[in-house]
Amino acid sequence: MTQVTNTVRFVLDGHIVEARGERRTTTVLDYLREQMHRTGTKEGCAEGDCGACVVMVGSLNDTATGVDYVAVNSCLQLLPTLDGKSVKTVESLQRADGTLHPVQQAMVSCHGSQCGFCTPGIVMSLVNLVQRNTNPDRQTINDTLSGNLCRCTGYKPIVDAAQHACQAGAALKIDDSADIALLKEIQRDTQPTLSLEGEIIVQPVVRTRKGNEFVSPATLAEVAHYLVEHPRATLLAGSTEIGLQVNKQFSRPEHIVYLGLVPELQRIDATAQGWRIGAAVSLERGEPKRRNTSAKSGYTGQKTNQLQPGEFIEAIELPKPAAGQVFRAHKVSKRFEQDISATCSAITYRLQGGKLSGVKLAYNGLAPAPCRAPKLEAVLEGKTPADVQVADLDAAIAASFTARDGLRATWAYRSLVARNLVLEFIEQ
Numbered sequence: 299m300t301q302v303t304n305t306v307r308f309v310l311d312g313h314i315v316e317a318r319g320e321r322r323t324t325t326v327l328d329y330l331r332e333q334m335h336r337t338g339t340k341e342g343c344a345e346g347d348c349g350a351c352v353v354m355v356g357s358l359n360d361t362a363t364g365v366d367y368v369a370v371n372s373c374l375q376l377l378p379t380l381d382g383k384s385v386k387t388v389e390s391l392q393r394a395d396g397t398l399h400p401v402q403q404a405m406v407s408c409h410g411s412q413c414g415f416c417t418p419g420i421v422m423s424l425v426n427l428v429q430r431n432t433n434p435d436r437q438t439i440n441d442t443l444s445g446n447l448c449r450c451t452g453y454k455p456i457v458d459a460a461q462h463a464c465q466a467g468a469a470l471k472i473d474d475s476a477d478i479a480l481l482k483e484i485q486r487d488t489q490p491t492l493s494l495e496g497e498i499i500v501q502p503v504v505r506t507r508k509g510n511e512f513v514s515p516a517t518l519a520e521v522a523h524y525l526v527e528h529p530r531a532t533l534l535a536g537s538t539e540i541g542l543q544v545n546k547q548f549s550r551p552e553h554i555v556y557l558g559l560v561p562e563l564q565r566i567d568a569t570a571q572g573w574r575i576g577a578a579v580s581l582e583r584g585e586p587k588r589r590n591t592s593a594k595s596g597y598t599g600q601k602t603n604q605l606q607p608g609e610f611i612e613a614i615e616l617p618k619p620a621a622g623q624v625f626r627a628h629k630v631s632k633r634f635e636q637d638i639s640a641t642c643s644a645i646t647y648r649l650q651g652g653k654l655s656g657v658k659l660a661y662n663g664l665a666p667a668p669c670r671a672p673k674l675e676a677v678l679e680g681k682t683p684a685d686v687q688v689a690d691l692d693a694a695i696a697a698s699f700t701a702r703d704g705l706r707a708t709w710a711y712r713s714l715v716a717r718n719l720v721l722e723f724i725e726q
């Protein structure tokens with residue numbers, strides 16, 4: 299019999315919190331602020347743009363001897379994803395003797411805060427960084443803060459503070475020793491529960507009186523089994539899309555399947571031919587392996603794809619580039635970090651005897667879904683870069699796409715960028 303439960307258990311600073319009777323779509327931010335009174339964590343945008351809500355979420359490491367953290371925008375994360383994990387908020391940094399964490403102290407000393415609204419989020423992003431890298435270079439600090447907006451201080455004193463804080467060495471580590479035993483106590487099963495008949499039972503983390511569930515399977519077999527029974531269940535990975543739908547469109551999916559605990563979906567396997575990247579691998583982890591995106595994407599239109607009810611993506615397979623194959627990609631957006639692109643493009647080709655060969659060109663932002671541009675490929679194929687004519691590119695763009703102004707840019711702008719990206723690629 300399926301056990302009905304409505305308790306999310308997580309560790310907060312040396313205590314197990316049992317969150318009972320909460321909605322499956324309650325965000326981590328709302329729970330921390332409204333139920334735990336951790337109001338240091340701020341709500342700025344509630345859509346993943348500003349970073350004022352950043353907290354650290356911890357999981358036991360592979361040897362169960364320590365805690366691995368990720369910094370997350372708590373406004374987009376749903377509370378049941380915390381089940382079996384730990385959380386650190388800016389309040390967690392307060393030490394028994396009342397002193398500040400070195401990152402906080404450096405923010406004071408280097409004048410890294412004015413109105414202070416962004417400060418807890420910035421501090422948490424930096425504290426998360428220094429748990430695994432106590433000597434980051436300036437670029438790493440900039441990348442770490444790419445999701446944190448500060449409207450009034452300016453970033454120089456903040457980055458200076460981060461560098462200054464790193465002089466503290468071992469004192470940068472937060473004391474989470476009390477959390478480890480508790481994390482072991484609440485850790486979720488890593489094997490499926492089986493009925494007496496040997497059938498998989500996917501235990502919900504939350505099951506409402508109406509029978510709507512939030513499940514966190516630990517194996518691929520459980521995901522597949524659950525989707526056979528609930529083919530229209532909503533899959534949840536990083537939550538940057540679903541979290542938005544919940545916050546901004548008040549979406550309340552019937553059943554939610556969280557994929558963050560399935561090790562098979564987190565794997566990156568390299569073969570002689572290419573890479574197989576699990577569907578739940580984050581971009582940050584996958585980045586060193588990124589090469590190309592298939593133009594035969596599964597998209598059929600804006601926010602629609604080929605997946606049938608009950609299907610899910612297990613992994614994507616990327617072929618390794620052949621010798622001499624060039625790959626370039628570029629994203630054009632109003633803001634450098636954390637912004638949805640107006641247009642983006644990727645190209646691959648080889649230069650054979652000085653001529654472009656095997657050209658594949660793909661765009662996003664010019665049509666309702668990402669797509670290849672075969673007419674532009676034909677313009678480029680077999681030409682030397684110097685022979686490519688702007689007029690031919692413009693004609694091919696006009697013949698390939700329906701002119702339409704969009705939310706992020708006009709067609710005049712997009713089509714110009716589309717052409718200039720090709721010129722830049724081949725000039726490179």
Ligand SMILES: Cc1cc2nc3c(=O)[nH]c(=O)nc-3n(C[C@H](O)[C@H](O)[C@H](O)COP(=O)(O)OP(=O)(O)OC[C@H]3O[C@@H](n4cnc5c(N)ncnc54)[C@H](O)[C@@H]3O)c2cc1C
Nearest residue numbers: 346347533534535536537538539540577610611637638639
């Ligand atoms: C601040 C911000 C900036 C953004 N910038 C960009 C941008 O520049 N470019 C861009 O393309 N997007 C952008 N996005 C949108 C979002 O980040 C992407 O859509 C992202 O790929 C969603 O991945 P996720 O795992 O976080 O999403 P989730 O919300 O967990 O899932 C997204 C969708 O995929 C489905 N899904 C998840 N896992 C699977 C699976 N294994 N099989 C089948 N379906 C699955 C979910 O059901 C959901 O419909 C941005 C979002 C935010 C909040």
Ligand code: FES
Nearest residue numbers: 342343344349373
């Ligand atoms: S409140 Fe802005 S990112 Fe969460």
Ligand code: FES
Nearest residue numbers: 412413414448449
């Ligand atoms: S200090 Fe005001 S937004 Fe950063």
